[in-house]
Amino acid sequence: MADHTEVDSVSGTATTGHAWDGIKELNTPLPRWWVITFYITIVWAIGYWIVYPAWPTISSNTKGLFGYSSRADVAVELANLEKIRGAKMAALATASLADIEKDPAMLALARAKGKTVFGDNCAACHGTGAAGAKGFPNLNDDDWLWGGSLEQIQQTLLYGVRSGHPKTREGQMLAFGKDGVLKPAEIVTVANYVRELAGLPTRPGYDPKAGAKIFAENCVACHGDNAKGNPDVGAPNLTDKIWLYGSDEATLIETITNGRNGVMPAWEGRLDPTTIKAMAVYVHSLGGGK
Amino acid sequence: MNKTVNPDDLQPVDDYGPLYAAHKKVYPQSVSGTFRRIKWGLMGFCLGVYYFLPFVRWNRGLGAPDQAVLIDFPNHRFYFFFIELWPQEVYYFTGLLIIAAIGLFLMNAIGGRIWCGYLCPQTVWTDLFYAVERLIEGDRRERMKKDASSDPMKLERISELVLKHSIWLLIAWWTGGAWVLYFSDAPTLVKELVTFQGPMLAYIWIAILTATTYTLAGFMREQVCVYMCPWPRIQAALTDEWALNVTYRYDRGESRMSVKKAAELRALGQPAGDCVDCKQCVAVCPTGIDIRDGSQMDCIQCGLCIDACDTVMTKIGRPTRLIGYDNDINIHRRQEGKPPVYKLVRARTVAYAAIIAVVGGAMVYKLATRSLLDVNVLHDRNPIAIKLSDGSIRNAYTVRVLNKHGFDRVIAIDIEGPANAAVHVVGADSVTPDRPMIVIGRDQTEELRLLVTAPEESNPEKSIPVKFHVTDIGLGVVASATDNFVSP
Numbered sequence: 114m115a116d117h118t119e120v121d122s123v124s125g126t127a128t129t130g131h132a133w134d135g136i137k138e139l140n141t142p143l144p145r146w147w148v149i150t151f152y153i154t155i156v157w158a159i160g161y162w163i164v165y166p167a168w169p170t171i172s173s174n175t176k177g178l179f180g181y182s183s184r185a186d187v188a189v190e191l192a193n194l195e196k197i198r199g200a201k202m203a204a205l206a207t208a209s210l211a212d213i214e215k216d217p218a219m220l221a222l223a224r225a226k227g228k229t230v231f232g233d234n235c236a237a238c239h240g241t242g243a244a245g246a247k248g249f250p251n252l253n254d255d256d257w258l259w260g261g262s263l264e265q266i267q268q269t270l271l272y273g274v275r276s277g278h279p280k281t282r283e284g285q286m287l288a289f290g291k292d293g294v295l296k297p298a299e300i301v302t303v304a305n306y307v308r309e310l311a312g313l314p315t316r317p318g319y320d321p322k323a324g325a326k327i328f329a330e331n332c333v334a335c336h337g338d339n340a341k342g343n344p345d346v347g348a349p350n351l352t353d354k355i356w357l358y359g360s361d362e363a364t365l366i367e368t369i370t371n372g373r374n375g376v377m378p379a380w381e382g383r384l385d386p387t388t389i390k391a392m393a394v395y396v397h398s399l400g401g402g403k
Numbered sequence: 404m405n406k407t408v409n410p411d412d413l414q415p416v417d418d419y420g421p422l423y424a425a426h427k428k429v430y431p432q433s434v435s436g437t438f439r440r441i442k443w444g445l446m447g448f449c450l451g452v453y454y455f456l457p458f459v460r461w462n463r464g465l466g467a468p469d470q471a472v473l474i475d476f477p478n479h480r481f482y483f484f485f486i487e488l489w490p491q492e493v494y495y496f497t498g499l500l501i502i503a504a505i506g507l508f509l510m511n512a513i514g515g516r517i518w519c520g521y522l523c524p525q526t527v528w529t530d531l532f533y534a535v536e537r538l539i540e541g542d543r544r545e546r547m548k549k550d551a552s553s554d555p556m557k558l559e560r561i562s563e564l565v566l567k568h569s570i571w572l573l574i575a576w577w578t579g580g581a582w583v584l585y586f587s588d589a590p591t592l593v594k595e596l597v598t599f600q601g602p603m604l605a606y607i608w609i610a611i612l613t614a615t616t617y618t619l620a621g622f623m624r625e626q627v628c629v630y631m632c633p634w635p636r637i638q639a640a641l642t643d644e645w646a647l648n649v650t651y652r653y654d655r656g657e658s659r660m661s662v663k664k665a666a667e668l669r670a671l672g673q674p675a676g677d678c679v680d681c682k683q684c685v686a687v688c689p690t691g692i693d694i695r696d697g698s699q700m701d702c703i704q705c706g707l708c709i710d711a712c713d714t715v716m717t718k719i720g721r722p723t724r725l726i727g728y729d730n731d732i733n734i735h736r737r738q739e740g741k742p743p744v745y746k747l748v749r750a751r752t753v754a755y756a757a758i759i760a761v762v763g764g765a766m767v768y769k770l771a772t773r774s775l776l777d778v779n780v781l782h783d784r785n786p787i788a789i790k791l792s793d794g795s796i797r798n799a800y801t802v803r804v805l806n807k808h809g810f811d812r813v814i815a816i817d818i819e820g821p822a823n824a825a826v827h828v829v830g831a832d833s834v835t836p837d838r839p840m841i842v843i844g845r846d847q848t849e850e851l852r853l854l855v856t857a858p859e860e861s862n863p864e865k866s867i868p869v870k871f872h873v874t875d876i877g878l879g880v881v882a883s884a885t886d887n888f889v890s891p
Binding site: 214215217220221224240241242243244251253254255256350353354355398399400401 | 783784785786789790791792793794797799827829830849850852854
């Protein structure tokens with residue numbers, strides 16, 4: 114240690130003896146309480162390394178003295194949560210769909226559960242508020258391709274639509290134009306006919322009789338005599354005011370030419386039956402359920 | 404160009420002195436008199452209320468807590484005797500805070516820092532701790548002597564100190580203990596606490612308040628008032644020349660002289676001061692100041708110096724209240740031979756009193772007319788409006804109905820707004836024609852999903868105001884809320 118007792122004349126403080134460009138460093142040590150606190154933190158840190166899992170090893174890490182693990186903590190917390198919810202969820206699992214909707218407490222639980230699960234799994238296509246989009250049904254309205262009762266909604270959720278699941282809902286809108294069944298002129302005519310059925314304005318000079326004939330020959334099998342649709346095959350009602358893909362002439366021509374076959378995934382196996390039940394009640398309670 | 408300054412040419416400045424004054428321990432002497440009696444009385448009252456209020460019961464009917472004052476965090480309720488407040492009504496606390504603040508202002512305008520001297524918890528507990536200290540270690544002189552003693556390790560002294568700190572800790576612990584009782588049923592919690600079954604949070608809070616009480620009232624004492632408390636700084640901006648402060652009436656006191664000399668001068672018909680410089684006012688002061696130096700920030704206006712001075716004045720046969728609650732105006736008036744004037748009714752005090760009356764009145768009115776049925780409506784934003792297959796428009800709302808009564812109620816929901824609209828509540832208990840009815844549990848909030856459907860053509864506007872009326876079928880009470888009905 115350098116032997117020096119030089120004292121700065123201005124401040125009266127001893128210097129460290131270091132000088133840079135003629136500027137000397139004053140020896141003003143840290144307060145003792147600060148230094149002691151600092152040493153305590155070092156001791157604490159060493160203790161922490163030993164007591165808690167801290168050091169990585171090649172394939173794992175040191176386990177610490179207590180075998181503590183935050184992962185295990187989370188597992189315990191989750192298990193506790195399941196236990197707390199267990200009774201309510203068990204009630205949900207055994208109750209019928211109609212019973213759930215009638216019981217305010219179970220309805221609230223199903224709606225809460227349904228809402229979170231919907232956000233995670235369904236919102237990507239149907240939107241966070243289930244308002245849908247072009248090609249993705251709005252679940253708030255009263256128009257249902259495959260039926261809007263609790264059971265029908267549950268079935269759609271379980272098996273999906275054109276999902277590849279053995280029990281999936283199956284139905285097809287044919288590509289009348291692409292497959293050469295109808296000529297372009299006929300497609301324009303029948304498109305206008307459908308618009309007329311829905312109460313929408315038609316193209317000047319269009320022939321309603323020809324339209325009716327084309328419709329009767331090609332469309333009634335699925336959409337029915339009066340074009341009211343058929344939920345058994347997922348055929349939409351063509352006379353109402355809600356159109357999944359749009360009701361303007363160009364869209365209709367495209368639909369008739371190329372067909373429309375949207376897919377709803379099957380959720381059986383991906384979500385547990387109780388969750389799907391809660392989902393069905395939630396979707397039904399959005400307001401469109403029948 | 405500036406001349407280069409050589410640091411060696413600068414004169415060292417060494418008369419700054421230390422930045423902080425070292426703490427000088429205050430040894431207040433015991434005193435008796437009017438203000439001391441007032442302080443004892445207020446101390447007993449305040450501590451009595453604080454320590455025992457949680458045990459007061461108040462019958463609110465079956466199923467409701469029967470504690471008179473209870474802050475029920477788990478159930479989001481606040482109970483104060485006959486008043487029950489919900490989280491939606493926290494504005495009452497705003498009112499309470501306004502009244503408390505203006506109350507302090509009013510006290511300040513009338514009597515300076517009387518809050519500090521008589522009612523502040525710091526003063527009350529410090530006073531209690533001083534009383535314990537005095538009881539065990541003796542009065543001012545003995546305590547000073549004992550502290551200054553070079554042989555502090557005598558068994559007698561140690562047992563004294565142990566006893567003092569034990570009692571202090573006991574008081575501090577009870578202070579923390581009483582605090583947690585306000586947040587849970589007091590008798591039950593006491594039972595749980597003594598059997599070590601209490602919630603950890605309660606023990607933590609007791610520990611925190613024990614530590615703070617012990618430290619603040621036992622050790623920091625007047626330093627809290629002088630260094631930590633913002634109130635003396637604020638009061639300087641609030642006080643005026645008419646406020647009554649503890650004042651040394653120097654017109655009577657100066658110049659200071661011995662009793663004998665004063666008597667001689669008076670015998671010769673010459674003026675003599677009443678102050679005999681006995682320093683009793685300094686000895687009894689809990690903040691260790693000399694009130695004769697005039698009004699100062701360290702003074703907490705406790706009036707103990709008045710008692711001390713009065714005792715001396717009585718002894719030497721001079722009129723009392725050489726120190727008293729007074730103001731500078733009166734000292735000057737007396738010097739000019741005019742009678743003193745006390746003005747309690749001034750623009751300032753009237754304004755403060757008026758604010759307190761208005762806010763207090765509004766709170767009482769609101770409490771008296773407090774609705775026990777409430778409704779909040781939130782329009783669903785996603786989607787904002789839904790078109791149905793027949794072209795009609797539907798809007799969905801989240802309706803929250805609050806039943807603050809102690810019994811279940813059946814409510815009906817009606818709306819007023821869109822023409823030919825139908826109302827539907829998801830999961831409604833029963834529906835009379837177009838009128839959903841729901842049971843709302845007692846002391847509960849029920850959240851409902853409500854759908855309003857209206858034909859498009861009868862409501863051509865983009866947005867129509869819609870009123871929701873929630874009617875208690877039994878009592879006929881109606882609560883209403885307004886929102887909008889929107890078309891896409």
